[in-house]
Amino acid sequence: MLAFLPHWLRGSLSFLFIILSTLFWFVPLILLAFVKLLIPIQAVRTVCTRVLIEIATLWIGFNNFLLKVLAGTEWDIEGLEQLNPKDWYLVTCNHQSWADILVVQKVLHRRIPMLKFFLKQQLIWVPVIGVAWWALDFPFMKRYTADQIAKNPSLRGKDLETTRRACEKFRYTPVAVFNFMEGTRFTPEKHAAQQSPYRHLLKPKAGGTGFVLGAMGEQLHTLLNITIHYPCKDIGFWALLSGRLQRVVVRIEALPIPEELRNRNYQEDDAFRLQIQQWVGELWQAKDAQLDQLRAEG
Secondary structure: OOOOOOHHHHHHHHHHHHHHHHHHHHHHHHHHHHHHHHHHHHHHHHHHHHHHHHHHHHHHHHHHHHHHHOOOOOOEEOHHHHOOOOOOOOEEEEOOOOHHHHHHHHHHHOOOOOEOOOOHHHHHHHOHHHHHHHHHHOOOOOOHHHHHHHOOHHOHHHHHHHHHHHHHHHOOOOOEEEEEEOOOOHHHHHHHHHHHHHHHOOOOOOHHHHHHHHHHHHOEEEEEEEHHHHHHHHHHHHHHHHOOOOOOEEEEEEEEHHHHHHHEEEEOHHHOOOOOOHHHHHHHHHHHHHHHHHHHOO
16 A cells, blocks of 8 residues: 555554554553463463463554555465364474564464464563563473483483473463474575575474474374465565565465374484474475475466
8 A cells, every 4th residue: 555655664664563563562461461370260361361362463463464554565375275263283384584474474364373483491581572472371492402411311301391381371272383394594505504405495303393293292183384485585574574575475285294293202202203304304395396386487
């Protein structure tokens, strides 16, 4: 609607309104989170959780409105018809830009439960957003390296136990657990340093997926495999907000999670670890081929 405005102004207005919206919704969100914390009744906490999720969903909806009004991006999306907002999902996507998060939130908005990310424990200290993540039950993880476990064997299995405790909160309300399997954004430099066998992707990390399936295998039966293609060269967060990212192509595939990949210990079970790695590798081969096709189509 406001495509006649210069890009710098559209981007500035989008960023300003996102900040104002975040601060506006932060107040009721944090107040309700403390009610949930102080009243140890499961029924009350379940209701509070649903209201908190609705607050976050309204915030995402407003961001989507800004993209429509100010960015004017063309969206080419396939695969939405198979989604259910009352189901539990594991969601993954190729990672090229910080814009990816806004893109995924936009295309999945109110079509599946709100996305929950596994976050590093240190991120809880991020001003405003860290507390919001805590209020919304985003799981904060403290991962232990092989060296730390070797020095202190009592830490073995703590990662999985922490994941299980975090996921207990997801038993009562449908949730979509999101994981960038590549772990970081794709760049030609990272691709070369990894000697990645894929043309358009970094090597996937199967550990996060294995931990989630080990902790939430009872709920998670479907993987949403999302592939994002940006036909233009400028694909950053600012490019999306300012309207320079003119077209986004998204393909969504709902895949059943094999029964043998659920409710097992990724850290202790060597056979399970190998199965997860093979499964993820096959997903990435197919995604790489799909990106080849999308690039050929333009």
